[in-house]
Amino acid sequence: MRTLFWNIRGFGQDGRRRQLIEYMRNKRIDIVTIQETMRTEFSISKLEHLSSDLFAWHWLPSSGSTGHSGGILLxxxxxxFEVGSMDRGGFFVSMEIFERALNFKWEVIAVFGRADHRRSEAFLAELRRKVAAAQLQVVVGGDFNLIRSEEDKNNNLVNFPRMQMFNDCIADMGLRELDRVGAKFTWTNRQADPTRSVLDRVLWLRGGVRHAMPPIDPSRPSTPGNFCAKRSRQFMKGWGANVGRDIRERKKALLEAIQSLDLCTDAMGLSADEWMLRYDLEDQLTVIYTDEEAY
Incomplete structure (x- = not known):
């Protein structure tokens, strides 16, 4: 069983749907939760095009005068799965689901906490009520837009009372955080000297859920810094030759270069030029997905 939690930052953004379709297919996703869709409505036909498999869908419309704020798709x-009851609030959508292979029933709650921290208290209060009312084991995941410790941010601009409020809420609900693999931070503001934070996380309640979740491999390359520098240089040296390759190979090369830079970021940091290179690689990948989406 594989679950995807992703802040897509606009379901209608160029290439986003194509990237989602490809990821769901390649990773054989069973549960998909998308935050910040910026959509007030979804057509069934468009949702059906996301996967060759049949999915049950539930969503929270985006808000704001133009619908360009928030939104969750689950x-x-x-x-x-067999789907039972569904629910949604101002900051979440949820489904009670029965997993046939494990003969196990639980509730998945997808959340999106707004970047406007004037609403953080209301977000956590609603989440506390939702978890307290749950009759099943629960998994809560998404973009909380809140950090839990100083290590969750790469600078010292930390609001300690807000951080304590978040941790107190998690403790009050009896939730535990699932270990995450990959890059250390989940968000960046895409600057030459970026602010980076851990805003996305998955929490679970009650031991039975542990049996329903897939195992998480915490392993990493033993020498990420050397790996990163070598792979990045190889990629840039050979990129001119790669242009004529099959699209699939180009996407693979771009993803590998981005991942190697991410490893380097955690191991020793990136220079301003290396950050701009990373953003450029992302933009090149977006262009490919956008072209595929058009055709």
């Missing part, structure tokens, strides 16, 4: 694979 889907579960019909072949894996």
């Amino acid at each position: 889907g579960v694979k019909d072949a894996t």
Whole structure:
């Protein structure tokens, strides 16, 4: 069973849908939760195009005068789950699901906390009420837009009372955080000297959920800094030759270069030029996905 939590920052953004389709197919996703869709409505036909498998869908419309703020989409694979009741609030959508293979029933709650921290207290209060009312084991995941410790941010601009409020809420609900692999931070503001934070996380309640979640491999390359520098140089040296390759190979090369830079970021940091290179690689990948989406 595989679950995707992703802040897509605009379901209608160029290439985003194509990237989501490809990821769901390649990783064989069973549960998909998308935050910040910036959509007030979804057509069933467009949702059906996201996967060759049948999914049950539930969503929270985006808000604001133009619908360009927030929004959550939650889907579960019909072949894996039976869907029970659904719920949604101002900051979450949820489904009670029965996982056939494990004969196990639980509730998945997808959340999106707004970047406007004037609403953080209301977000956490609603989440506390939702978890307290749950009759099943729960998994809560998404973009909380809150940090838990100083290590969750790469600078000292930390609001300690807000951080304590978040940790107190998690403790009050009895939630535990699932270990995450990959890059140390989950968000950046895409600057030459970026602010980076851990804003996305998955929390679970009650031991039974541990059996429903897939194992998480915490391993990493033993020498990430050397790996990064070598792979990045190889990529840039050979990029001119790569241009004529098959699109699939180009996407693979771009993703590998981005991942190697991410490893370097955690190991020794990146220069301003290396950050701009990373953003450029992301933009090149977006262009490919956008072209594929057009055709």
